[in-house]
Amino acid sequence: TTPSAEQQNSGVTAELTGILGTFDLAVDAFGLRVAALEVEIPDVVTVTAEGIVIQYDPDADR
Numbered sequence: 001t002t003p004s005a006e007q008q009n010s011g012v013t014a015e016l017t018g019i020l021g022t023f024d025l026a027v028d029a030f031g032l033r034v035a036a037l038e039v040e041i042p043d044v045v046t047v048t049a050e051g052i053v054i055q056y057d058p059d060a061d062r
Contacts, residue, residue, distance in 0.1 A: 014040075019034055037049040
């Protein structure tokens with residue numbers, strides 16, 4: 001879908017760098033690592049983060 005002119009000119013940005021995704025087919029586990037995140041909504045908020053790690057393993061508690 002093509003963004004509207006308002007969306008294109010809003011100045012809102014989101015940037016993820018250093019993305020690594022993994023998936024283990026044998027056990028349906030997955031992981032996502034993001035080295036850095038920066039989101040900016042002009043005149044409202046700027047969000048930054050580093051070292052984001054998301055993991056899911058359905059057998060982790062067994």
